Amino acid sequence: MRVMTAALLVEAVTELSKGSKLVRAKDVFAWCDRNGVDYQGERLKNHAIWDADCEEARGQQRLLKFKSGESKQSREGWALIAHRARAREAAARLGWREMLWTGEKWDWLDGSPPIRTRRSGAAEKPVDGEAGWGSASEGTWP
Numbered sequence: 001m002r003v004m005t006a007a008l009l010v011e012a013v014t015e016l017s018k019g020s021k022l023v024r025a026k027d028v029f030a031w032c033d034r035n036g037v038d039y040q041g042e043r044l045k046n047h048a049i050w051d052a053d054c055e056e057a058r059g060q061q062r063l064l065k066f067k068s069g070e071s072k073q074s075r076e077g078w079a080l081i082a083h084r085a086r087a088r089e090a091a092a093r094l095g096w097r098e099m100l101w102t103g104e105k106w107d108w109l110d111g112s113p114p115i116r117t118r119r120s121g122a123a124e125k126p127v128d129g130e131a132g133w134g135s136a137s138e139g140t141w142p
Helices: 006-016 025-034 047-058 081-094
Strands: 063-067 076-080 097-101 106-108
Touching: 006 025, 006 047, 006 063, 006 076, 025 047, 025 076, 047 063, 047 097, 063 081, 076 081, 081 097
Parallel strands: none
Antiparallel strands: 063 076, 063 097, 097 106
């Protein structure tokens, strides 16, 4: 089994973005399972994918990163830079914020994480042309 790399992360987001411009971490995990890619790694849970995410940000920077909050249970996703406008629009509708790599760490584009609103028990409404977001957490950030 191959271990997740920056190139494989970009490949996954590229393939998955044909249906939705904002690609959830959960969908990347499923892509990895289908394609024999280890996103877990040997260290902490999902560490290989987070290493690939940082490797991509330090390297060619072909992806944008979005997150729904600052907790470890927050949802995360990516988009191709070529789809930035539609991805940012979809993220805004979901209350997600874009993150930027500062060269040392991830930081919020506007300086603050999204404000978590209290859910009424109903699932988040899908963005036009995108699958529903579900309620499971999609990984952790070590």
